[in-house]
Amino acid sequence: MLYDFSLAILVGRAIALVIGFTIHEFAHAWTAYRLGDKTAYYQGRLTLDPRAHLEPMGIVLALIVGFGWAKPVPVNPRAFYPNEQRGLMLTALAGPMSNLILAFLFGFLTRIIEIIGLIDNNSFLYITLFTIVLFNIVLFLFNLIPLAPLDGWKILNGLLPRDQAYQLMQYERESTFALLLLLMSGFFGINVLGVIFSPLIRLLLTLTIG
Secondary structure, three states: OHHHHHHHHHHHHHHHHHHHHHHHHHHHHHHHHHOOOOHHHHOOOOOOOHHHOEOHHHHHHHHHHOOOOEOOOOOOHHHHOOOHHHHHHHHHHHHHHHHHHHHHHHHHHHHHHHHOOOOOOOOHHHHHHHHHHHHHHHHHHHHOOOOOOOHHHHHHHHHOOHHHHHHHHOOHHHHHHHHHHHHHHHHHOOOHHHHHHHHHHHHHHHHHOO
């Protein structure tokens, strides 16, 4: 049973990272394209082919520890002129929102399958689907952290007045360092992100998968 449980989580992570990362990066590329930036299109990133978006090391870490990354989509802010801030914000927001939508879609699928009696809470399929939902919820929340180089940093800059956004951008390096400290906090027994995200994850799991 323990082996099946672990295998189900591994399968769920594999499916989730391929779908979640691919859709996330495609959403960035598609939104940028719609707003006038064809950089990602010319570099072959406006596609649902996972090979264009997945990063080998990010995949390995996602499978092992549940955290990883994909190749960032290139964006040219000047292509959004005269609404550079708005364009960057909408392009950044598209990625996390795509993961939230995926979480609801897979959560709905899980509920339907459970209602018709094909799975129960301890079945291999349920654990796999639950992992897919959870993975996308975590991707959604994590990427909204307002620290560089995450999407939340670009969203925050897009919401601020131009002068304040420019001043904030001067601290991008410090912001990245703060993110690294947050990620490393777990190694010192202080899981800051876990404390912050746990209530939100429980809420979204309730809303998506029940």
